[in-house]
Amino acid sequence: MLYDNNDGLPMDQVRLMETRVLVKLKESWVALPYIWNEAQTEAFLDVAGDSTNLTLVKNDSEEQFTYIVPDANECAGCHADGKSRKLVKPIGPRIRHLNRDLVYADGKQNQLDYWTAHGLLTGVDSTTATQNALWPNGRAGETLEHRARSYLDINCAHCHNPKGAAKNSGLWLTWDTTTPVRLGFCKPPVAAGKGTGDRKVAIQPGDPDGSILLYRMQSNDPGEMMPELGRSTSHAEGVALVSEWIASLEGDC
Structure with a gap:
């Protein structure tokens, strides 16, 4: 689903754990997991993944859990195309995930229309394209x-x-x-x-x-x-x- 805001992450309430990157090589894609440091200033490549014990605090309750960063090979579990676990590729996004209003510097506008107006997209009509629900x-x-x-x-x-x-x-x-x-x-x-x-x-x-x-x-x-x-x-x-x-x-x- 799509989140009904585009204000970014509230960093006073968020701890960054990982950033997953797909890099396009000449004939294939490669998946690279980056793990953020404690200071939240930089993320470092770690193909072996990682695990960290955390406490989730929500609605006056606490839940202990282990946050797991998948290793580089595990990324193929979702990013493979069904033919071979070595054929990693991007999953999305899809038009239906992008068909929503966002607030830009010059006001609110449908994202697909904005991209079209700025020469980033062609051949898509936001009024007839499918649209996922907002979360x-x-x-x-x-x-x-x-x-x-x-x-x-x-x-x-x-x-x-x-x-x-x-x-x-x-x-x-x-x-x-x-x-x-x-x-x-x-x-x-x-x-x-x-x-x-x-x-x-x-x-x-x-x-x-x-x-x-x-x-x-x-x-x-x-x-x-x-x-x-x-x-x-x-x-x-x-x-x-x-x-x-x-x-x-x-x-x-």
């Missing part, structure tokens, strides 16, 4: 389904698509997936192992607690959680959104 509450009139599908699209669909690293799962979470079983409705797992949490299908309409998708979003077990990389805690707000959407679905497997 966290969406725009006026956006449905619960659109908000939940947008969340899954930007957080999961880079792997869960017909050409992605998770294509063999048969679970495709792109915004334009329309076949119910491909989206996970009543879909048995292909090879989830213990990641099923003893649930039978990816999405059990009307039953979030009976859905593998939600179980893997909630889990912090490295052998169960989704995404497999890039997170160390469960995103409670995202879980709540997808749970609400699944609960609203009608039907019975």
Whole structure:
């Protein structure tokens, strides 16, 4: 999903941990992880990755967790194209992720229109292009389904698509997936192992607690959680959104 602001990070409340860089070589891309120093003044290349014990403070509660910076080879887990783990390439962004208003020096304007007006983009009409929902509450009139599908699209669909690293799962979470079983409705797992949490299908309409998708979003077990990389805690707000959407679905497997 897209954040409904462009004010940058509140540095008095943020600690920078890593910056991941994709570099285009002559015939390929290479993934490079940089780790920020304690002083927050510079990031240094470390292809082996890193791990740091941290405390997440939120809503007067604390959660201990280990922040893991993936090593350079692990980047292929998401950035490979599904044909070979060596063929690393950028994941996005997509037009639907960029189709939003931003505040520029000369006022608010749609990002795609701004780029077009400044010669950075051609052939795109923002009024007809698809548009993901804004996080966290969406725009006026956006449905619960659109908000939940947008969340899954930007957080999961880079792997869960017909050409992605998770294509063999048969679970495709792109915004334009329309076949119910491909989206996970009543879909048995292909090879989830213990990641099923003893649930039978990816999405059990009307039953979030009976859905593998939600179980893997909630889990912090490295052998169960989704995404497999890039997170160390469960995103409670995202879980709540997808749970609400699944609960609203009608039907019975």
